[in-house]
Amino acid sequence: MEEMKLYHNLAERERYENLAELYAIIVTTEQLERAYVRDWVSQADYTPACSKLIAQYKSVLNLVGSDVPDVQQFMADHKLNCPAAWKRLQIGVPLTVEHATLSDHDPSKSAKYVAETVQNFITLIDSLKLNRHAVDEIHPILSDLMQSLNNVSTLPVDFEGKAKLLEWLINLNQMRASDELEPNQVRQLLFDLENAHHAFYRFLSSSS
Template identity: 45%
Template sequence: MEVKLWNDKREREMYENFAELYAIIKATEKLEKAYIRDIIPSSEYETECQKLIAHFKTLASTLKDIVPSIERFADTYKMDCPAAINRLVTSGVPATVEPGCCSCLSNYLGCHCGRVHPLLSDLSASLNKLSILPPDFEGKTKMKEWISRLSKMGAADELTEQQARQLHFDLESSYNSFMAALPSAGT
């Protein structure tokens, strides 16, 4: 006697998606453990992790109505994968990228001080190191413009009130774009 696992094409696709989600979570858990144990080089880890995160995001958005909670999915199927859940759901970026994100955040927050040029240079360098940002990312462009502008000024020169307001606006806008570009938790 033949036993059917699904009743129609739609149900079959749902179970195939569940299997794919399960596989991505398990693979991410193994990858995280390999990275922690220094079994895999950082560059290889980052490449593979970014692929898994991208696949996960696509699949999670496809399944959002059927699987509203990845944590609940993992519990239902008895998956003991805390590192994968952290990487895929909470963090959303490879472990090798997290320090870069923190560096960018601290540089954004520190740019409101008097030492503007060196801080903008640090911010620009931090943004350029992040592979999750496109080359034409607004923050990179704005920081290059401001660094160029400030390079033409003397060390003792001060920004006018209008320039300071524009810099503040550009930093705020760039910061908001940066935060929006970061992978969001739960997707």
């Protein structure tokens, strides 16, 4: 009996391997999300693992191109019931960045986290003012800012401006790395950042 091949040349082989990689990333992300919610994996292990999967997802999407114009349809076609993975990959940041966690209340680290937050605010604002408007220049710093805000354990859950910053992070995740923000978008992001920065200083003043 003649062996049946999925591909007949290297290009077809790469195409199927990329599709298989997308499938595997979705399944693995679903398993990781469920494991973290059930407390089967620590925050320290979850965050880098999830960040790596999100980065791999973005990379493989560029490779599959027109083969997968709609990831949700791809999931339906392959009977992938992975709602947690879909949400996480769409948001584009780990759950620990999206929401504050309560795992670290070490007072000795409070000053460190506050300093990191202030520095991330300044770095991102300065970058935008220096005309660094590409997604791959903005997204990493904004992600670090969200993480540092979450690390400040005394910060209120409904801290002013945080929801806006998360919204920007999600929007940037929907764009390509080489895309650049339009001038009106840069202006709005700067406005939202400066408002959140001032709100953070007000919080620090009221807490001292």
